[in-house]
Amino acid sequence: MADERLGEDRRLPAALVRWFSELTYQGLFATDRDLRVIVWNRWMEIHSERTAAEVVGRPLTEVYPDLCTRGLEQYYRDALSGHISVISYGLHRYVLHLPPTNRDLGFNEMPQSGRIGPLSDGDTVIGTVTVLEDVSDRLASDAALRRQIDVQQMARVAAEKALRAKDEFLSTVSHEIRNPLNAVLGWTRILIDRKEVEPDVLARALRVIDRNAAAQVRMIDDLLDVARIASGKLRLEMQTVDLVAVTLAAVDVVAPSATAKQIEVRTHLDPKTPHVLGDPQRLQQVIWNLLSNAVKFTDPGGVVDVSVAPVGKVTRLAVRDTGSGISPDFLPFVFERFRQSDASSARRHGGLGLGLALVRELVELHGGTVRAESAGSRQGATFTIDLPTAKWAEVGRQPAKSGTQPVSEAPSLAGLRLLIVENEADSRELLGVTMTRCGAEVTTASSCEEALAVLRYAAAAKALPHVILSDLGMPEADGFDLIRKIRALAADDGGRIPAVAVTGYVDRDDGRRALDAGFQSHVAKPIDPIAIAVEVARAARAADAPIE
Numbered sequence: 001m002a003d004e005r006l007g008e009d010r011r012l013p014a015a016l017v018r019w020f021s022e023l024t025y026q027g028l029f030a031t032d033r034d035l036r037v038i039v040w041n042r043w044m045e046i047h048s049e050r051t052a053a054e055v056v057g058r059p060l061t062e063v064y065p066d067l068c069t070r071g072l073e074q075y076y077r078d079a080l081s082g083h084i085s086v087i088s089y090g091l092h093r094y095v096l097h098l099p100p101t102n103r104d105l106g107f108n109e110m111p112q113s114g115r116i117g118p119l120s121d122g123d124t125v126i127g128t129v130t131v132l133e134d135v136s137d138r139l140a141s142d143a144a145l146r147r148q149i150d151v152q153q154m155a156r157v158a159a160e161k162a163l164r165a166k167d168e169f170l171s172t173v174s175h176e177i178r179n180p181l182n183a184v185l186g187w188t189r190i191l192i193d194r195k196e197v198e199p200d201v202l203a204r205a206l207r208v209i210d211r212n213a214a215a216q217v218r219m220i221d222d223l224l225d226v227a228r229i230a231s232g233k234l235r236l237e238m239q240t241v242d243l244v245a246v247t248l249a250a251v252d253v254v255a256p257s258a259t260a261k262q263i264e265v266r267t268h269l270d271p272k273t274p275h276v277l278g279d280p281q282r283l284q285q286v287i288w289n290l291l292s293n294a295v296k297f298t299d300p301g302g303v304v305d306v307s308v309a310p311v312g313k314v315t316r317l318a319v320r321d322t323g324s325g326i327s328p329d330f331l332p333f334v335f336e337r338f339r340q341s342d343a344s345s346a347r348r349h350g351g352l353g354l355g356l357a358l359v360r361e362l363v364e365l366h367g368g369t370v371r372a373e374s375a376g377s378r379q380g381a382t383f384t385i386d387l388p389t390a391k392w393a394e395v396g397r398q399p400a401k402s403g404t405q406p407v408s409e410a411p412s413l414a415g416l417r418l419l420i421v422e423n424e425a426d427s428r429e430l431l432g433v434t435m436t437r438c439g440a441e442v443t444t445a446s447s448c449e450e451a452l453a454v455l456r457y458a459a460a461a462k463a464l465p466h467v468i469l470s471d472l473g474m475p476e477a478d479g480f481d482l483i484r485k486i487r488a489l490a491a492d493d494g495g496r497i498p499a500v501a502v503t504g505y506v507d508r509d510d511g512r513r514a515l516d517a518g519f520q521s522h523v524a525k526p527i528d529p530i531a532i533a534v535e536v537a538r539a540a541r542a543a544d545a546p547i548e
Contacts, residue, residue, distance in 0.1 A: 027132030030119050035060045035076055038127065047134075075116045079128040084117035180212030217526055222354040226361075236279040236365060240390050243276050243283065243315055244269045247308050250287035254295055262300045265291070268307040276315050277390035278366045286362050289355040290319040290383050297381070298323035314368075314386040326374035326381050334372045335360040363387070411530075411537045414439030415546045418536065419458075419465035421451040421482060422502070423474040427525075431469060431502065431532075438533045448477035452485060455494040464494050466545035467536050472503035472514065479503070483518040498539035502532065 027047065030039040036059050040052040055063055060076070067073045075085040119127040187205040191197055197205075225234065251265055258265045276283075287306075294304045302322040309316055326334055335356050356372075363370045368387040374380065418440040422428035425446070432442045443458075443465065445451035451470070458464045468486070472479035479501055489495035501514040501522045511522035520542065521535045 027134075028129065029055075030127055030129045031060050031076070032127040033080060033125070035128065037063060039129075043132075072116075076128050079116050079118045080125055082118050082120075082125055084115060086115050180215045183212040184209050213526070222358060225358055226354055234365070236282060238277055238279060240275040241278045241280045241283055243317065243387070244271065244273050244308050246280055246284045247287055247306060247317065250284050250291055251306060253288055254291045257292070258295045258304065261295065261298070263295055263298050263302050263304060265295075265304045265306065268305065268309075270309040273308050273310050273315055274389045276366075276387045278387065282362050283366070283387075286359050286385070287317065287319075289359050290385075293355055293383075294319050294321035294323065294381075297321065310389065311386070313389060315389050317385045317387070318382060320380065320382045322380045325377050325379040326372065327377050331372060331374060335370070359383075359385075411533050412439045413533060413536055413540075416440045416467060416536070416540055417458075417463065417465040418442050419451065419454060419468045419497075420444045421446075421448070421468065421470040421474075421479070423447060423471065427471070434529050434532065435469070435536070438529070438536075440536070447474065448479075448482040448485070451482055455486070455489070455497075459493045465497060466543065467539050468497050468499040469502055469532070469536065470499060470519075472501050479519075480513065480517045483514075487518040496543075498543045498545075500532070500535045500539055 026041075027043045028039065028041045029037055029044055032038055036057060037055050038057075040050070040055045044055075045051050050063070061067050061073065064072075067076075078085055114133070115131045117129055118125045119129045187208050191202070191205055247269060248267070251267060255265065291304065291306065298304060298321045304322075305318075305320040307316075307318045307320075360370050363385055366387055368385055370383065370385045373382045373384070413435060416439075418435050420428060420431045420435065420442060422431060422444070423446050428444050428446065432444050435442050443454055445454050451468075455464065470479045470482055474482075483499055483501075486497065486499070487495055498520045499518065501511075501519040503514075503522070503525060514522045520539045523532050523535050
């Protein structure tokens, strides 16, 4: 009817009305000057669920009673005056029906962009026309773009935070390594420059050098352990472990530093504590870290309590101190890597911020749990470890040995001929002196070729070495090349001589590679005289060498 009326009026051609009505990719409806609907297209029918027959001829304010309260009626008055209004995302109430795609995108109502303008016949305004467009895809794209921007912003913030953490960590590493190096180099130069050194000064210098060198080794070991854990390469040598004996050994290690600070270390160890299943060296490392941490953060005159006892189905170890405590803000982060409550250059306590992180990682690898408790600053702290109790047969407790024993306690190597292959002169001399003091007859070589020459000469003289001690990392031809060339020799030329690898490469994979290449065992630097002597003696006995 509207088509015919407008056609008779000749103000809106019937063909144009039909085109408007059939338009499906945009919503379109038109009114006359009295704001009565004269066109309601197919898009509007689909999305408003109102047919043209229901709407055409009715006032727009009757179709949408809330136009006035929403302030839209004024746009139509403006249109009748010849003005065009553009409204973005504000005409959703024209549409009642939501397609499933819009609901999936999370829109409660269809978001639209609309234009309200005059419907003209020449210079005469004969009504209004409203064009609606579904902007769901546009909004979805905008939302996706905003999310992407947010993700990138978060990634940028995280990267900046990681970069700051890396810079802080490298600065800390530099500081912590330079401190013991300063003491080592300083006292070494004093000893070199002074023609005569008083016995007490010499003894003091050697103690300082030994203590600071050991501190560097611990830092390097911590860094390597973190790398192994992060890459999943750390392996545990599991066995039944007497946690009481391991705890006593760890207490022995920290006792000198505690005594120096006048800190009392008290032990409360239940002799009926059952064994646990674990790696004794790693468990001692855990306990040592906790004790060292407690001693470091406890003021002189303070107390550190260590207890071990069975609690239900677990064995519980607790380390309590009367030290500086942990602030509530930092407590949730105390086991995170490289995190320190005070990372400033003015901090009182050194360290890399790895000890407690290693404690948690190692305890969890043992199937246990660790937690930290503190009432706050200056209130002390308690670290508690729960480990699963192992099923074990009753065995006598044996005190665990700890620390590095002097060369005088190493096994005798008297009667052995030993070939040492090491390209670093200082390390070569140190190994030679150490093995000579154990009683071995030592020959040294500085390279793979020199070692093979020594073997050729010794084979001709019928005096082959009984054991070869070789570094792995050497220029040109390394220890792996050397042992492969030796194993290719005939037995009379030295091809069956047992060999021990001595190296600064301490990853477990390096040890496996050494064994696969032909070495009998693998010993890590820095040199522990007993460890090396034991490996040499074991290799000699396995080959029936004449060791005394």
